[in-house]
Amino acid sequence: MKRVAILISGGGSNMVALVRSMTGDHPARPVLVASNDPQAGGLAKAAADGIDTAAVDHRAFGKDRAAFEAELLKHIEAAEPDILCLAGFMRVLTPGFVARFEGRMLNIHPSLLPKYPGLHTHQRAIDAGDSEAGCTVHEVTAVLDDGPILGQARVPVLPGDLSDTLAGRVLVQEHRLYPAVLRRYAAGDRKPLFW
Ligand code: GRF
Numbered sequence: 001m002k003r004v005a006i007l008i009s010g011g012g013s014n015m016v017a018l019v020r021s022m023t024g025d026h027p028a029r030p031v032l033v034a035s036n037d038p039q040a041g042g043l044a045k046a047a048a049d050g051i052d053t054a055a056v057d058h059r060a061f062g063k064d065r066a067a068f069e070a071e072l073l074k075h076i077e078a079a080e081p082d083i084l085c086l087a088g089f090m091r092v093l094t095p096g097f098v099a100r101f102e103g104r105m106l107n108i109h110p111s112l113l114p115k116y117p118g119l120h121t122h123q124r125a126i127d128a129g130d131s132e133a134g135c136t137v138h139e140v141t142a143v144l145d146d147g148p149i150l151g152q153a154r155v156p157v158l159p160g161d162l163s164d165t166l167a168g169r170v171l172v173q174e175h176r177l178y179p180a181v182l183r184r185y186a187a188g189d190r191k192p193l194f195w
Helices: 013-021 041-048 063-080 095-101 121-127 163-186
Strands: 003-006 028-035 053-055 084-086 106-107 130-139 149-156
Touching: 003 013, 003 041, 003 163, 013 028, 013 041, 013 130, 013 163, 028 041, 028 063, 028 163, 041 053, 084 163, 095 121, 106 163, 121 130, 121 163, 130 163, 149 163
Parallel strands: 003 028, 003 084, 028 053, 084 106
Antiparallel strands: 106 130, 130 149
């Protein structure tokens, strides 16, 4: 049985989708939900689902990313995860941290990568007049939002869409795609999933 730790920064809807998918014959179980924000709404949701939680406030470390990560790593290493899932985790990780989990760390990004790495993905798709948008699950490498793609889900961009309405349509697919990819990944299957 694979052990999965999940990093969040906010409400944690993707984290909840992952946690609730890891039951029955799923090859993995959640062992920790950690956040860079002690006020992250997702921490209470994880605790309510009986998952161990931890919070390390990145603001206490100013610009010292390595010091922040060293503190976060104490909690992660204590949980001994096989797989690390970034789920709405908004801190850019240092190459040193990434190297430690390379080949076993996933992220979900709300665009059809390689289009629109970074922020404001939905508004950028609307401004570009794209007919489609979506989300991507990829392995994390030292280049932001760039690693091998493990899954993508597409949605139409509809006339009159605002970034919020498009984000809502994409989030529905995120909650389907990330659990589907994690189930395969935990079973050792890295064949990409597309819909
Ligand atoms: C999601 O759209 C995710 O793709 C992005 O941040 C949003 C946060 O969602 N990285 P949640 O915290 O999982 O609800």
